[in-house]
Amino acid sequence: MNGSASAGGTSPMSPIEATWTRFWFEPADPRPLALIRMATALLALVLLSSYSADLDTWFGPAGMIPADPAAAWRSPWGWSLFDLAGSSGSLRLLFIITAVVLMLLGVGLATPVVSLAAPIFWASLLHRGPMLAGPADDCVAVLLWCLAIAPSGAAWSLDRWFRGGPSPSPSIRSRIALGLIQVHAAAISLTSLLAQLKGDVWWDGTAAWWLAARADSRVVDLTGLFARSEYLCNLVTHGITLFEAVFAIGIWFTATQTTVARIGLVAWPLIGLLAGEPWWGVAMAIMCAGNAHAPSPDAR
Amino acid sequence: MPPPTRPPDAAHAAASGVSDRLRAAVTVALGVYLIGLVLALLGNGSSGASALVRTIKSRLYAPWLVPAWLDLGHDHHLTYGMPEDADHTLEVRATGDHKATPLRLPGRLTGERAARWRRLAAALAREGDDQAVALAAAVAAGSFDDLGSEDVMLRVLRRQLPDRRALPLPTGSSVVTSARVRRVGGELQLIKADPPGEVAPLVSPATQQPAADEATR
Numbered sequence: 001m002n003g004s005a006s007a008g009g010t011s012p013m014s015p016i017e018a019t020w021t022r023f024w025f026e027p028a029d030p031r032p033l034a035l036i037r038m039a040t041a042l043l044a045l046v047l048l049s050s051y052s053a054d055l056d057t058w059f060g061p062a063g064m065i066p067a068d069p070a071a072a073w074r075s076p077w078g079w080s081l082f083d084l085a086g087s088s089g090s091l092r093l094l095f096i097i098t099a100v101v102l103m104l105l106g107v108g109l110a111t112p113v114v115s116l117a118a119p120i121f122w123a124s125l126l127h128r129g130p131m132l133a134g135p136a137d138d139c140v141a142v143l144l145w146c147l148a149i150a151p152s153g154a155a156w157s158l159d160r161w162f163r164g165g166p167s168p169s170p171s172i173r174s175r176i177a178l179g180l181i182q183v184h185a186a187a188i189s190l191t192s193l194l195a196q197l198k199g200d201v202w203w204d205g206t207a208a209w210w211l212a213a214r215a216d217s218r219v220v221d222l223t224g225l226f227a228r229s230e231y232l233c234n235l236v237t238h239g240i241t242l243f244e245a246v247f248a249i250g251i252w253f254t255a256t257q258t259t260v261a262r263i264g265l266v267a268w269p270l271i272g273l274l275a276g277e278p279w280w281g282v283a284m285a286i287m288c289a290g291n292a293h294a295p296s297p298d299a300r
Numbered sequence: 301m302p303p304p305t306r307p308p309d310a311a312h313a314a315a316s317g318v319s320d321r322l323r324a325a326v327t328v329a330l331g332v333y334l335i336g337l338v339l340a341l342l343g344n345g346s347s348g349a350s351a352l353v354r355t356i357k358s359r360l361y362a363p364w365l366v367p368a369w370l371d372l373g374h375d376h377h378l379t380y381g382m383p384e385d386a387d388h389t390l391e392v393r394a395t396g397d398h399k400a401t402p403l404r405l406p407g408r409l410t411g412e413r414a415a416r417w418r419r420l421a422a423a424l425a426r427e428g429d430d431q432a433v434a435l436a437a438a439v440a441a442g443s444f445d446d447l448g449s450e451d452v453m454l455r456v457l458r459r460q461l462p463d464r465r466a467l468p469l470p471t472g473s474s475v476v477t478s479a480r481v482r483r484v485g486g487e488l489q490l491i492k493a494d495p496p497g498e499v500a501p502l503v504s505p506a507t508q509q510p511a512a513d514e515a516t517r
Binding site for chain 1: 318323326327330333334337341345346347362363366367368369370371372373374375376377378379380381385386387389406411412413414415416417418419420423431434435438439441442443444445459461462464465471
């Protein structure tokens with residue numbers, strides 16, 4: 001057995017244990033995480049802005065989604081700070097606090113506090129109207145929780161600018177956060193693929209047409225192209241499933257993960273555009289950011 | 301996970317900044333979370349979940365995964381080409397007042413704001429779901445002030461998904477949910493109407509524009 005002495009020099013380390021230790025505990029550069037922090041906060045603000053104009057119409061005292069029907073819609077364990085808002089004013093105040101928290105996260109000010117507050121407010125907002133939430137909201141929730149456990153303000157932040165000092169050093173918390181984001185990105189890709197493969201349209205190559213045929217939600221109109229060429233429609237459909245399979249597997253291997261992640265930076269937004277969920281595509285691209293940079297020679 | 305490309309002692313040295321005890325504690329926490337992630341993926345899929353998975357998830361993981369909005373299936377099938385995958389629209393009008401402009405959402409709204417209205421409309425169209433019925437009543441009641449009436453008709457329209465060979469592409473909709481909602485003596489009543497099921501008259505983009513103009517709020 002290829003083992004080695006532990007720190008105390010008593011117990012051997014198996015290859016599996018070594019792989020686990022390296023993946024979760026090898027100190028990582030905090031800069032990719034800082035990039036993910038800024039991009040996630042920006043995306044969250046974009047998604048938050050989509051609530052702004054209808055906030056009172058949906059969640060106000062005489063709104064269309066009162067707290068009781070919303071509570072019935074979610075799991076009994078779900079709760080929302082926004083349930084406490086009994087007036088339009090308090091509702092708007094909570095909304096503004098959420099926006100401010102996300103802005104502070106984006107610029108990296110008081111990061112240890114706001115990185116914990118951001119997912120709490122975000123989850124609260126989604127719980128207030130679960131039927132309004134989309135896949136991009138889900139991904140942002142995952143990203144915000146991953147950022148909450150990491151020193152995401154260690155680089156490229158106002159915190160860092162005020163503190164000064166030497167360049168931020170690699171940390172184990174950064175590694176754990178990046179590892180969790182990688183796990184979730186692969187899991188989302190795999191479960192999406194498995195869900196798609198339950199439908200005939202993903203086998204007969206027509207799924208791309210049915211996505212493009214949704215006249216209201218589509219972002220780009222590709223019906224003309226797909227109507228002219230069945231092969232193109234088939235190619236796009238199979239391309240999506242093939243990419244998801246390659247991403248879910250390739251992200252785990254040293255030889256392929258950087259390439260797969262870089263392809264993901266482009267491919268996920270394109271899939272999002274075709275699916276009429278552009279912000280979901282952007283969220284998935286953000287999840288690739290941690291693996292998209294070339295590892296330093298001593299890091300892998 | 302990347303295969304071990306370096307000897308195990310190198311990995312150990314890389315993580316030597318943390319004590320064995322702390323590493324063990326974090327490993328346990330990660331293991332617990334990763335099991336929860338797998339259970340969430342298995343338990344929230346569209347195919348349903350086994351009683352075992354549901355029980356373990358609901359007793360051990362739901363109390364902390366649900367509040368954090370992490371109890372997610374992430375099974376984005378994008379489309380199955382089925383009618384349910386089409387775009388949904390919400391329409392509310394005062395009962396009997398066919399001349400008044402109905403409230404139609406998302407109307408000409410775009411982007412994520414419109415997507416949220418479409419998700420709400422799709423949620424109301426869920427068949428045989430008591431929560432959808434209660435939500436429909438609440439949504440209709442929420443429009444009383446805008447329509448100036450406490451007796452309204454709520455409909456959810458589903459856009460037709462055209463076949464690839466059907467050119468020019470049809471732009472009709474069908475009614476999937478229809479209900480009359482009114483407040484009588486301070487009490488909210490919902491009277492479900494059988495959706496006619498017929499496809500609405502085909503509307504060309506040119507004639508559709510004025511209707512869309514009216515729908516903006």
